[in-house]
Amino acid sequence: MKNNKKLILLVVLALLALGITLSGCSSKPESKPETEATPTPTETQAPESESTQKDAYAEATEIPLSGDAKDIDAVVRPILNDVYGGAKPTSFVSGSGQGGMGAGILYVVKRTVKAEDMEALKNAIESKGYKVQYSGIESDGFGIMFIKGQNEVLMIGGTIGEQEITVGWSKGQ
Secondary structure, eight states: OHHHHHHHHHHHHHHHHHHHHHHTSOOOOOSSOOOOOOOOOOOSOOOOSHHHHHHHHHHOOOOOOOHHHHHHHHHHHHHHHHHHSOEEEEEEEEEEETTEEEEEEEEEESSOOOTTHHHHHHHHHHTTTOEEEEEEEETTEEEEEEEETTTEEEEEEEETTSSEEEEEEEEEO
């Protein structure tokens, strides 16, 4: 049940990012048909206690990525590897339509997420040309939204004390 909630969150984040990107863009008719975003199954169980959290990364099965998810992974995963000592994608969704494209990736990271990680994530992603639009911590969750240019959004979030990071990305045309 917890994995379903994480996958739903991932899909919602990807759709939200796409919606934010498209809200400022004019819609141009194209000849390309719309494609549906197809989620992949989560290949690992979410950690439920401190003892299982320590094994989440070792037990996670890394899945191959494709499409836009593969491209955004090339930007984000090196940052996650630096901050957390390792990151494995365990599920993703990627799709495109007339207004743009989007992707969401769920990563299991090697160590638990700490509030202090936000600064390292912000600095590393800003070095890739993104600007922080919003960041915050509420309860035990954190989120950071970045903008690049006029039509690209990158969001990253997670739960303090767990080993999962969700990344959402979208780009309008």
